Amino acid sequence: MLRLCQRLSSTKISAIPGDGIGPEVFQSVVDIFDATQAPVIWDVIKLSTKMEGKDPISPEEIEKVRANKVGLKGPTTTPIGGGHVSMNVFLRRELTLYANVRPCVSVPGVKTLYDDVNLVTIRENTEGEYSGKEHEVVPGVIENLKIVSEKACLRVAKYAFEYAAKYGRKKVSAFHKASVMKMGDGLFLKKTREVGKDYPMIGYEERNVDTACGMLVANPHLFDVMVMPNLYGDIVSDVCAGLIGGLGLTPSGNIGENNAIFEAVHGSAPDIAGKNLANPTALLLSSIMMLRHLNLFDHADKIEKAVHGVLKDGVTKTRDLGGSATTTEYTKAIISRL
Amino acid sequence: MLRRLFSTCYAPKPGDSAIRKIAVIPGDGIGPEIISSTLDILKHVHAPLKFQEFTNLNVDDQEKILELKSYKCALKGTISHLVGEGPGSPNLRLRKLLNVYADVVHAFSIPGIKTRHQNLDVMVIRENTEGEYSGLEHEVYPGVIESIKVITRAGSLRIAEYAFEVAYLNNRKRVTAVHKANIMKKVDGEFLKAVREVAIKYPSIEYKEMIVDNASMQMTSNPWQFDVMVLPNLYGSILANIVSSLAGGPGISPGVNIGPEFALFEPGTRHLARDIMGKGIANPTAMILSSAMMLRHINLPHFAERIQEGVFKTIREGKVLTKDIGGNASTYEYTKEIIKNISH
Numbered sequence: 187m188l189r190l191c192q193r194l195s196s197t198k199i200s201a202i203p204g205d206g207i208g209p210e211v212f213q214s215v216v217d218i219f220d221a222t223q224a225p226v227i228w229d230v231i232k233l234s235t236k237m238e239g240k241d242p243i244s245p246e247e248i249e250k251v252r253a254n255k256v257g258l259k260g261p262t263t264t265p266i267g268g269g270h271v272s273m274n275v276f277l278r279r280e281l282t283l284y285a286n287v288r289p290c291v292s293v294p295g296v297k298t299l300y301d302d303v304n305l306v307t308i309r310e311n312t313e314g315e316y317s318g319k320e321h322e323v324v325p326g327v328i329e330n331l332k333i334v335s336e337k338a339c340l341r342v343a344k345y346a347f348e349y350a351a352k353y354g355r356k357k358v359s360a361f362h363k364a365s366v367m368k369m370g371d372g373l374f375l376k377k378t379r380e381v382g383k384d385y386p387m388i389g390y391e392e393r394n395v396d397t398a399c400g401m402l403v404a405n406p407h408l409f410d411v412m413v414m415p416n417l418y419g420d421i422v423s424d425v426c427a428g429l430i431g432g433l434g435l436t437p438s439g440n441i442g443e444n445n446a447i448f449e450a451v452h453g454s455a456p457d458i459a460g461k462n463l464a465n466p467t468a469l470l471l472s473s474i475m476m477l478r479h480l481n482l483f484d485h486a487d488k489i490e491k492a493v494h495g496v497l498k499d500g501v502t503k504t505r506d507l508g509g510s511a512t513t514t515e516y517t518k519a520i521i522s523r524l
Numbered sequence: 525m526l527r528r529l530f531s532t533c534y535a536p537k538p539g540d541s542a543i544r545k546i547a548v549i550p551g552d553g554i555g556p557e558i559i560s561s562t563l564d565i566l567k568h569v570h571a572p573l574k575f576q577e578f579t580n581l582n583v584d585d586q587e588k589i590l591e592l593k594s595y596k597c598a599l600k601g602t603i604s605h606l607v608g609e610g611p612g613s614p615n616l617r618l619r620k621l622l623n624v625y626a627d628v629v630h631a632f633s634i635p636g637i638k639t640r641h642q643n644l645d646v647m648v649i650r651e652n653t654e655g656e657y658s659g660l661e662h663e664v665y666p667g668v669i670e671s672i673k674v675i676t677r678a679g680s681l682r683i684a685e686y687a688f689e690v691a692y693l694n695n696r697k698r699v700t701a702v703h704k705a706n707i708m709k710k711v712d713g714e715f716l717k718a719v720r721e722v723a724i725k726y727p728s729i730e731y732k733e734m735i736v737d738n739a740s741m742q743m744t745s746n747p748w749q750f751d752v753m754v755l756p757n758l759y760g761s762i763l764a765n766i767v768s769s770l771a772g773g774p775g776i777s778p779g780v781n782i783g784p785e786f787a788l789f790e791p792g793t794r795h796l797a798r799d800i801m802g803k804g805i806a807n808p809t810a811m812i813l814s815s816a817m818m819l820r821h822i823n824l825p826h827f828a829e830r831i832q833e834g835v836f837k838t839i840r841e842g843k844v845l846t847k848d849i850g851g852n853a854s855t856y857e858y859t860k861e862i863i864k865n866i867s868h
């Protein structure tokens with residue numbers, strides 16, 4: 187009965203629990219949302235199971251995702267060296283989720299060799315090296331096409347500077363390898379530079395992606411917001427994750443004109459799947475990003491405070507952070523803090 | 525000076541003290557500064573070497589390239605001052621002409637350098653002629669660029685073979701192949717297939733595979749798990765920069781571009797360092813240690829050891845260090861201190 191009343195003002199959210207540890211960490215989010223009575227309704231999306239040679243999700247289901255506008259997604263496994271296209275890549279392209287935002291902020295209570303990390307990677311999400319255009323030219327010679335278009339460069343660059351302006355960030359750094367890919371990465375730089383001119387109050391610099399990765403691990407405070415082509419974003423965001431204590435802690439949002447899907451940066455972790463050991467923090471932080479995206483700031487703040495509180499206490503920690511708590515114990519600890 | 529008492533001696537072939545001709549390519553940026561420091565040290569130890577400088581090298585000048593090839597060994601500062609009209613980066617074309625397809629970066633901690641991570645020792649073996657560096661690009665439609673990443677079976681096999689050879693001959697225990705074959709299924713898949721084929725031939729060496737983003741994350745949080753790594757071109761540059769940085773910065777880790785006929789010794793991470801060029805403050809350590817790698821490569825192990833010990837002693841004592849590793853000495857002063865610390 188209560189549910190029904192809630193539904194009137196609730197937002198329908200596509201729920202894609204994924205596989206591996208996906209369902210476990212997703213359950214944690216659902217439990218916590220239930221506990222705070224966050225006004226969302228989960229619309230569970232079905233994925234294809236026999237996916238060889240087919241799209242990983244049916245046209246009907248993708249229409250549901252499109253109509254819902256906002257979604258939360260757990261990790262989905264992608265086979266190596268063959269098999270179906272990555273579910274993540276598929277959704278990003280299908281829904282034109284052109285900007286992938288990956289904030290990396292030191293978490294209280296999680297001690298690493300680096301303090302006060304506060305970085306945001308903004309990754310081009312629809313083309314580049316992940317275009318999926320590959321073929322064997324002659325036996326033993328394989329080509330992969332990296333696509334860089336003006337349109338995609340412009341929109342992700344705009345998103346990066348908008349983001350920097352909105353969140354009061356000081357600087358945007360563009361990462362590239364234009365010395366080697368003169369035309370492709372060259373175009374990316376040219377467009378980003380152009381957009382940057384409209385934001386005189388925000389600093390702008392360009393760095394070689396390899397050099398920048400070295401600089402990041404030497405001193406993460408050299409950077410603020412970082413914008414880059416697809417592959418580099420994948421790598422750099424993981425470097426950032428390494429600085430703050432691993433993939434269990436890093437959220438992300440895939441943002442497009444009409445749709446947004448939030449997900450953890452990590453994968454399906456088959457080694458610990460089904461054992462109730464996974465750290466749900468990354469997906470939780472992603473769901474907090476999602477709540478803010480929906481302007482549900484109170485719920486976002488409340489959950490964030492509880493998560494940070496539990497991590498800071500350090501009593502109930504999952505195994506990846508050196509503790510011994512199960513996923514469900516950790517979730518309960520957060521709920522009792524709400 | 526106490527010599528090592530119990531060890532088998534170095535037995536040269538008759539004639540092994542003959543003078544070796546070494547090509548020197550100072551390059552630009554900080555290249556000339558770190559090369560000059562390195563040559564000072566090589567001259568100080570009286571290694572049987574004769575240097576021939578190649579400045580303003582033009583990769584289209586076939587005669588010059590032929591002459592360079594006859595040297596078999598070169599010391600190279602940062603990016604060389606190369607010119608050339610042909611397609612692709614001149615550096616890349618030089619590597620192809622010399623057939624130096626493997627790039628080796630040895631990143632290790634040197635006691636005395638203050639870093640977050642201690643006891644690192646990683647060898648990065650990077651494919652150096654194809655992949656993302658193919659130089660093949662075009663505009664398919666106004667505003668749309670295609671850059672082609674090329675991976676070949678032959679190129680992958682030879683880099684894999686070299687990586688396992690390096691691991692075996694240096695008594696290394698584990699080789700990790702890094703890829704993104706879940707997304708780039710065919711290109712990186714081909715690379716992986718080749719490495720797997722070679723790995724089978726080395727049952728005593730542990731073989732692992734890791735996706736490049738995860739590897740980058742692991743490298744920052746737990747770099748000690750890595751021993752020898754084998755990677756396609758761009759991933760190699762990224763991982764080499766990360767691990768060199770953990771070991772103390774871009775001026776520390778030595779490297780070599782190597783192939784069956786030629787070896788180009790140069791700093792492990794290649795930077796022009798325009799911001800500090802000409803100021804005489806660049807750290808020459810990577811270049812000096814590369815020259816020690818070279819001395820070993822041409823069967824002059826004791827010269828290599830003395831130079832290396834001189835560098836380590838200077839850093840351990842920490843009295844005279846360049847700015848990037850916490851001192852305030854110039855390149856020249858640091859070099860003098862190393863020379864002082866080299867045993868007779």
Ligand SMILES: Nc1ncnc2c1ncn2[C@@H]1O[C@H](COP(=O)(O)OP(=O)(O)OP(=O)(O)O)[C@@H](O)[C@H]1O
Nearest residue numbers: 365366552603604605606613614615616657761794
């Ligand atoms: N003399 C030079 N002066 C300035 N820039 C140069 C010079 N020579 C080469 N470059 C630029 O630097 C780029 C470096 O790319 P290159 O293919 O040489 O890889 P690299 O820098 O040696 O490798 P990496 O940085 O990936 O380790 C070249 O493509 C070219 O654009």
Ligand SMILES: Nc1ncnc2c1ncn2[C@@H]1O[C@H](COP(=O)(O)OP(=O)(O)OP(=O)(O)O)[C@@H](O)[C@H]1O
Nearest residue numbers: 394397774775794795796797798799800806807848
């Ligand atoms: N040997 C060295 N000693 C001290 N600092 C160094 C050394 N080599 C590189 N650096 C520093 O590392 C940083 C990165 O180098 P650089 O700016 O040349 O990067 P890069 O990406 O290789 O650029 P480029 O395309 O110009 O080569 C610079 O601040 C530079 O001063």
Ligand SMILES: [Mg+2]
Nearest residue numbers: 420421424737
């Ligand atoms: Mg990733």
Ligand SMILES: [Mg+2]
Nearest residue numbers: 394794795796
């Ligand atoms: Mg470079």
